[in-house]
Amino acid sequence: MSGWSATDIPDQQGRTAVVTGANTGIGYVTARELARAGAHVVLACRSEPRGTAALDRLTAEVPGARAEFAPLDLGDLASVRAFAEARQDSPLDLLVNNAGVMALPYGRTADGFETQFGVNHLGHFALTGLLLPALLAAPAPRVVSVSSGLHALANIDIADLNSERKYGRWVAYGRSKTANLLFVHELARRVRAADADLVAAAAHPGYAATELQARSAQMEGRKGMERFYEVGNRFFGQPAAVGALPTLRAATATDVRPDDFYGPRVAMWRGAPVKSWRASWTVDDAAGERLWAASEQLTGVDFKALDRLDR
Numbered sequence: 001m002s003g004w005s006a007t008d009i010p011d012q013q014g015r016t017a018v019v020t021g022a023n024t025g026i027g028y029v030t031a032r033e034l035a036r037a038g039a040h041v042v043l044a045c046r047s048e049p050r051g052t053a054a055l056d057r058l059t060a061e062v063p064g065a066r067a068e069f070a071p072l073d074l075g076d077l078a079s080v081r082a083f084a085e086a087r088q089d090s091p092l093d094l095l096v097n098n099a100g101v102m103a104l105p106y107g108r109t110a111d112g113f114e115t116q117f118g119v120n121h122l123g124h125f126a127l128t129g130l131l132l133p134a135l136l137a138a139p140a141p142r143v144v145s146v147s148s149g150l151h152a153l154a155n156i157d158i159a160d161l162n163s164e165r166k167y168g169r170w171v172a173y174g175r176s177k178t179a180n181l182l183f184v185h186e187l188a189r190r191v192r193a194a195d196a197d198l199v200a201a202a203a204h205p206g207y208a209a210t211e212l213q214a215r216s217a218q219m220e221g222r223k224g225m226e227r228f229y230e231v232g233n234r235f236f237g238q239p240a241a242v243g244a245l246p247t248l249r250a251a252t253a254t255d256v257r258p259d260d261f262y263g264p265r266v267a268m269w270r271g272a273p274v275k276s277w278r279a280s281w282t283v284d285d286a287a288g289e290r291l292w293a294a295s296e297q298l299t300g301v302d303f304k305a306l307d308r309l310d311r
Helices: 027-036 047-062 079-087 115-136 151-154 169-194 213-222 221-236 245-252 285-299 304-310
Strands: 016-020 040-045 066-071 094-097 141-145 199-203 261-266 269-274
Touching: 016 027, 016 115, 027 047, 027 066, 027 094, 027 245, 040 047, 040 079, 047 066, 079 115, 094 115, 094 245, 115 141, 115 169, 115 199, 115 285, 115 304, 141 245, 151 169, 169 199, 169 261, 169 285, 169 304, 199 245, 221 269, 245 269
Parallel strands: 016 040, 016 094, 040 066, 094 141, 141 199, 199 261
Antiparallel strands: 261 269
């Protein structure tokens, strides 16, 4: 594979990074390669057994790595608040909003939000807002949100963010990934207005062979569909180590600009990371503002640290 690779990651010594969903897939690879480059990495995971197992694996693969596990359930705002509160006293250089769920049967988070919208967008929105003071205390902070090429499936429905009127699992997934991109777009706009030194960017892995695809089939006991995803991963997916490269480039490359979106070079599917196509509705200022206002209302989290800078 030619093009940008993990060997191009700049030295991360002295930087602290939080990676959500770091126990498996592209989240684990992202955490591992950041640690390999010298960063102190926090593996923020919902499952303690899986998180500690991932930490053990990472420290075995990267001797001398500075890494730790911390519990974080993005489907529970109380957990998000507890995680952020424990990290308010030290600067945070990098937040990678990676964790997510895909095409699940209809469900609700602990706070009553539709699961995909609640976990993929609202949990990360709240986490970023609560960690914002720690990020702004760092010299060159960065926030990277992992979206998907499948954001093209659907724009958000501001009147039905929690899919209460109608639910289609893939449409809901597409909307949550559109929300990720709109969040980055609006965050970048607000950072510019406040003249803050923070870069908000986004990435997507293309088709990466991870556990994500089969999770909904496992939840519903659909063995045939689970097998279908396994075969698809084997023959069409790229390894998680390659799928993580767009995230790693967005998180570390020196040429990344606010609201950049990175993905695989070949048909947004596979290959080295480059700037990616995105749907026009993900750069709509008015839509970004509406989603932001709704997200603040739903989560009770604001970004007042930016407002203070703006003054």
